[in-house]
Amino acid sequence: MDKIWRELGLTDEEYEKIISILGREPNITELGMYSVMWSEHCAYKNSKPLLKYLPTKGERVIQGPGENAGVLDIGDNLAVVMKIESHNHPSAIEPYQGAATGVGGIIRDIFTMGARPIALLDSLRFGTPDDKRTKYIIENVVAGIADYGNCMGIPTVGGETYFEESYKGNPLVNAMCVGVIEKDKIKRGVARGIGNPVMVVGSTTGRDGIGGASFASQELNEESEEKRPSVQVGDPFMEKLLLEACLELFETDAVVAIQDMGAAGLTSSSCEMAARGGVGMELDLDKVPLREEEMTPYEIMLSESQERMLVVVQRGREEEVEKVFKKWGLNAATIGKVTDDGMIRVLKDGKIMAEVPAKSLTDAPQYIRNEKIPSWQQELNQLNVNEIKPPEDLNNALQDVISSLNIASKEWIYTQYDYMVRTDTVIIPGMDAAVLRIKGTNKGIALVTDCNGRYCYLEPYVGSQIAVAEAARNLCMVGATPIGVTDCLNFGNPEKEETYWQLKNSILGITKACEELGIPVVSGNVSLYNESEEGPIYPTPVIGMAGLIEDISKICTMDFKEEKDAVIALGENKGEIGGSEYLKVCFRMVEGLPPQLDLEKEKRLQQLVLELIKKGLIKSSHDISEGGFAAALVESAISGKKGVKISLNTSLREDFELFSESQSRAVISVSSDKVEEVLKMAEEYKVPAQRVGIVEGENIIIEINGKKVIDLPLKLLEESWKGRIKWEMEKN
Amino acid sequence: MKFAVIVFPGSNCDVDCYYAVKDGLVEEVEYVWHQEKNLSKYDVIMLPGGFSYGDYLRAGAIARFSPVMEAVREEAEKGKFIIGICNGFQILTEAGLLPGALRKNEGLKFICKTVSIIVENDKTPFTTRLKKGQEILLPIAHGEGNYYVDDKTLKELKENNQIVFRYKENINGSVERIAGVINKKGNVLGMMPHPERAYAPLLGNTDGLYILGSIVDNFVKGGV
Secondary structure, three states: OOOHHHHOOOOHHHHHHHHHHHOOOOOHHHHHHHHHHOOHHHHOOOOHHHHOOOOOOOOOEEEOEOEOOEEEEEEOOEEEEEEEEEOHHHHHHOHHHHHHHHHHHHHHHHHHOOOEEEEEEEEEEEOOOOOHHHHHHHHHHHHHHHHHHHHHOOOEEEEEEEEOHHHOOOOEEEEEEEEEEEHHHOOOOOOOOOOOEEEEEEOOEOOOOOOHHHHOOOOOOHHHHHHHHHOOOOOHHHHHHHHHHHHHHHOOOOEEEEEEOOOOHHHHHHHHHHHHHOOEEEEEHHHOOEOOOOOOHHHHHHOOOOOEEEEEEOOOOHHHHHHHHHHOOOEEEEEEEEEOOOEEEEEEOOEEEEEEEHHHHHOOOOOOOOOOOOOOHHHHHOOOHHHOOOOOOHHHHHHHHHOOOOOOOOHHHHOOOOOOOOOOEEEOOOOOOEEEEOOOOOOEEEEEEEOOHHHHHHOHHHHHHHHHHHHHHHHHHHOOEEEEEEEEEEOOOOOOHHHHHHHHHHHHHHHHHHHHHOOOEEEEEEEOOOEEOOEEOOOEEEEEEEEEEOOOOOOOEOOOOOOOOEEEEEOOOOOOOOOOHHHHHHHOOOOOOOOOOOHHHHHHHHHHHHHHHHOOOOOEEEEOOOOHHHHHHHHHHHHHOOOEEEEEOOOOOHHHHHHOOOOOOEEEEEOHHHHHHHHHHHHHOOOOEEEEEEEOOOEEEEEEOOEEEEEEEHHHHHHHHHHHHHHHHHOO | OEEEEEEOOOEOOHHHHHHHHHHHHOOEEEEEEOOOOOOOOOOEEEEOOEOHHHHOOOOOOOHHHOHHHHHHHHHHHHOOEEEEEOHHHHHHHHOOOOOOEEEOOOOOOOEEEEEEEEEOOOOOOOOOOOOOOOEEEEEEEEOOOEEEOOHHHHHHHHHOOOEEEEEOOOOOOOHHHEEEEEOOOOOEEEEOOOHHHOOEHHHOEOOHHHHHHHHHHHHHOOOO
8 A cells, every 4th residue: 555545636744634533544445535525526625715705695595505505595485496516527538428417416416405406507618619529528518418407307498608729628517406495395414313324315336436526636637538437427317216206205304314425425425414413424335235246345435326315314214215215216225324423434244444533524624725926917918909900891700700609509509408398498598598487486587607718817806707797697687686606616726826826816706796796605616627738727617696586577588579679788888809709709819808897887787777677668688798799789689580770989999899898788679669768767877878779670780980880681690690509510 | 177197207297297287278187107007087198208217228118018008098998188298209109009100310419499380180189279281389309209100101191181290390300290190099199399388478389278278178079
């Protein structure tokens, strides 16, 4: 056993610490348990000291970070349960199973809390699809998500997909799940009651996914391919049965505590539940239903076989549990009991195979790393816009922007997902945010994920604020008040000072924006070591956000509704072109500073739009983001199948007027007799508002200072916008 | 009248069927577990969509052996209205209650979207609220909806007027764009599109009620 801890991802100092906790050398099973529990993936040992900045309190917060998922009060004795999680490394080397089990894991986190999952979202980042490997990853990640979510009968209603070179060797697959529950039925993973039986329910335990959590906490390199066996294999049918069985079981009050067996399997679920309850657990591995013979204690404790749960049951009610699971054709085996000594004690063949304090497994060492502004940052942020030669034909530029991979319609992806099952999807994918009704009430829930990694790369603090602001803005565009965040922080190796600087500033940015906008963070996930041989990814703090709609009849969508409606631009265009899609697509440049954000102005814009929708004054609303005013306009026109004629007066350069990505802006359409009222309200909210045109015809026409700069048939733009991704994926 | 929604392990549009009947039709409806052997107290039997038995082997191939399927067969023989939607359609073909088979979509991908459907037969108890040739919009959501019949059976289907719905455009490779068929007797309908997902104005589509409502109309008149 020559420094085997190093192979398991532990440092010499950590190994010493284990010895001092135990007062002896750990055996291999114990070492394995520490190695997974003390991995970044399970312990957040590099990020925890930073995460404490995030605002996690609010009047709606029933459960903040630390449980399987966050819970928010939405009134009428109902609560929303939400969580996002990454499955980046598994998806890099085995995209289909990696993505599928990412979805499976996040769904379990939601129903573990006792909630019925009602929606999935997926935030994806890939390289550009011009090589075979990247296409293979895209094709299989999407298929993996589709096959798992579709079979579960949980609609995949939204998300986002970006294509950037920085994700080529290390794609990001972040899955978010949302559930609804009656407030008084929330379950938690807190083991209680000395002598209460501990049961493993659901699938059998096999050799798949052993050490997955440790693998997720290392950079990817050539040898990563060899770690394929540490990727779990998913079975959505098994999970569907597990979901129904668990929800049926919760109808009884036999369950004391429950936790999903995800990363680090039996080890994490047992020690986390025990530590939360201040108790211990004794586990007899001879009683765990296995799918393979002669598994060692090490393998059983570290297996990440999917579709399993660990449940603490009221003593004497094991049979009730068994009966429910038998109905659904699933295992339910009593494997141990809650003890009073705070130890996780693992037995096999009557012998003690591991005996460690539960709390020591969950209290991993924490590291505050050194930070350093990257040496390249200053040069990156310098951009002399005057050196950018304006394009000769803005029509061509608009077509290029509209059909860029990041702006083009994601229809090719989301039509592979069943986004309608359960018949609650009121606003389907492709709009600013998805909206679901809540049957039996007047309420609705709006959901979105957001992050522009490019902005975060150029200026992590501001870019991360924008991720929060834009998510909130998107929710407001459909008429929902933002109520909570679940974040998925995807970064490179935190042991590198530059990456740690990015991580820290990003968290501070999220904190600032959440505080100013009054939106608490209730759950989340950190994924570090996202680096391949081609370097680190862009810092990508994905923001998942939920919004509440009190009256589902008062919502809005981005499509233009009627000819002759007036088009109004809200907010101020400051001609910010740094980090824009326009700069990338038309000039192959990723530099400058991202657009700046004034959270006070942002808040006013959001409140104005919410009020306009509530009062029924506007017919369409669409956030201005990537691609600027021009892209927002075209998207509203295409989805409404109506042309538009715009006339702008500006002191900005024509191309900047069209494509600047200045924040806190929106395009709305209004019936002509409501224009005055809308402009007056905008004035009250101190939001700049300009009537800029009219919905009419079959072309997109834009005049700037009296000169026609854009005149393109809607049909042509629609074809490039809708067809681009399909074309990329199908061409050889 | 009373509707039964059969629940197989892995069914997931059972909820959709249930609420379409309860809220869309405002009729009585109950879930029925697949182990049930007697369906005589129900007037209409719905086999919902989803992934019964995870679509292992082939979509619908295992569910056809569920105890409830014997009861479905008995009620079909009695002339009760039976509608299989999506996975329910797949189960009905596997059980031999409807002709043909559903293969993987031509493009090998799952497809979820709202598509145009053309009514081919307005004389069935499921289509009396529609006119032959009428175009309606219905959601589809399937990976195995590519309907296949051999030439001989296709000829029979045409002779007996058993083709009830066609896709307006080729969606999944189905023979002659067939989207739904009925048995010879005219009381067992199978279709890939989802009428039960189009029953409420809030969902942006109520075209499904043409089909579900026809069932109610014709039951009042005494069925077939």
